[in-house]
Amino acid sequence: MNATLTVAGATVEFSGLRALDNVSLSLAPREIVGLIGPNGSGKTTLINAITGQVPLASGSITLGERTISGLTPRQIALGGISRSFQIVRLFNNMTVVENVETAAIARGDSLRDARRKAERLIEELKLGARAHDLAAALNHGDKRRVEIARALAADPQFLLLDEPAAGMNDAETERLLHALTILPAQRGLGIMIIDHDMALIMRLCHRLHVLASGKTIAAGSGDDVRRHPEVIKAYLGSAEAEAHAAS
Ligand SMILES: Nc1ncnc2c1ncn2[C@@H]1O[C@H](COP(=O)(O)OP(=O)(O)OP(=O)(O)O)[C@@H](O)[C@H]1O
Numbered sequence: 001m002n003a004t005l006t007v008a009g010a011t012v013e014f015s016g017l018r019a020l021d022n023v024s025l026s027l028a029p030r031e032i033v034g035l036i037g038p039n040g041s042g043k044t045t046l047i048n049a050i051t052g053q054v055p056l057a058s059g060s061i062t063l064g065e066r067t068i069s070g071l072t073p074r075q076i077a078l079g080g081i082s083r084s085f086q087i088v089r090l091f092n093n094m095t096v097v098e099n100v101e102t103a104a105i106a107r108g109d110s111l112r113d114a115r116r117k118a119e120r121l122i123e124e125l126k127l128g129a130r131a132h133d134l135a136a137a138l139n140h141g142d143k144r145r146v147e148i149a150r151a152l153a154a155d156p157q158f159l160l161l162d163e164p165a166a167g168m169n170d171a172e173t174e175r176l177l178h179a180l181t182i183l184p185a186q187r188g189l190g191i192m193i194i195d196h197d198m199a200l201i202m203r204l205c206h207r208l209h210v211l212a213s214g215k216t217i218a219a220g221s222g223d224d225v226r227r228h229p230e231v232i233k234a235y236l237g238s239a240e241a242e243a244h245a246a247s
Contacts, residue, residue, distance in 0.1 A: 003064025004028050005050070005081070005158050005190060010059035010069075012045050012214075019045040021214040022059070027158060030184040032191045034205035036198075036225075038234055041211040043194045044086065047160045050192075051083050052076040063157070078107065082156035084147045086163050092136035096127055096146050099135050103153035114153075121149040124186075125179050141172025145179060152187075159183070161193045165200050173200055180204055202226075210234070 005027040012020040020042045027033050035043050048054040050061055052073040061069040068076050090099050097118050104114035122131050125145045130138060135146060144164050151159055164180075165173045177200055183189050195201055201208065201222075208225045210218040212234035218225050225231055 002029050002188075003066075003080075003157060006062045007046070007050065008060050008062070010046065010049055010061065011057045012042075012049050012054055013057045018214050020049060020211075023211065023214070023216050024059075025209050025216070025219065027190045027192055029157065029188050029190050031207070032180070032184060032193065032205045034201040034208045034222075035192055035194045035211065036196075036201060036208055037211035037217075040213075041234075042214040043211055044162055045214075046211070047083060047162055047192070047194065050076075050160060051081060077154055077156075080155075080157035081160065082151035082154045082158070083160040084144075084151050084162055084164055086166065088140075088143045088147055090135040090143060090146055090150075093134060095132050095134055096138070096142075096149075097122060097131045099146055100149045100153050103150040107154045109153075117153055118149075121152050124152075125149045126175065139172070141168050141175060144168065144172075144176065148179065152183075156189065158190045158192070161191065161195075163195050164193065165195050165197045173197060176200075177204055 007023060007025050010020055010023045011018065023046060035046065037043055045054060049056055052071055056069050060067055063079060068079060100118035100121055101114045104117045109117060122128055125148060127142060127145055130142055135143065138146065165176055168176065180191065181204060184191060205222065207220065208222055209216065210225055210231050217230040217234060218228040
């Protein structure tokens, strides 16, 4: 399938606070889009809105011709959108293979198919040596990759990653970068990624979308966005931005 994920004029409010304000963006199959912005700018809220965890006050989200805003998180997940969370969520007392297998079973795979799929994903994400270790025994980088394997077990068309490199050392980030780089072509997958590691974002993403105070302030290539005055201002504060512009 070659549907595009489209967010049109999405607005989310939390008791009067406008966490997302009329945000529009699209994500095509095989595309990697970086969602960046200062703390509290609405990035996680946008992922939560796409996956049905928070409702829209206005706007719409569509996957191809199908409107998905208003559906339950489970319906949206079964419809082809998987996510990871800022805090790793694994079953610590299960092995790596069991963690991935349960995600496939939750999607509706038979036990046999789920085991096969889990073994394949674990190999793809270079976790083969840890397949039968308990999740609790893994290092942080491996845990993050198991989480991505779990998200992929649902056979998504789109994968939304919330700070997958948080807390990783350089070697772990490099392995993550390698794993994510090959997924779009291999699986026809579109990826949206939030991360504060700008080096990772710049190397990985085809396009960037920048939020500040819930609004889109810039969108485009890494180079375009990096030079955008609003982006410099949002990240550095206005006084530093003026000094930066003058230098
Ligand atoms: N469930 C909620 N209830 C009330 N306010 C919320 C809720 N979720 C988010 N917010 C508020 O909405 C705003 C946007 O938060 P969000 O977590 O989307 O930002 P973010 O860009 O992902 O931040 P960070 O980079 O720190 O993770 C913040 O002011 C936050 O406090």
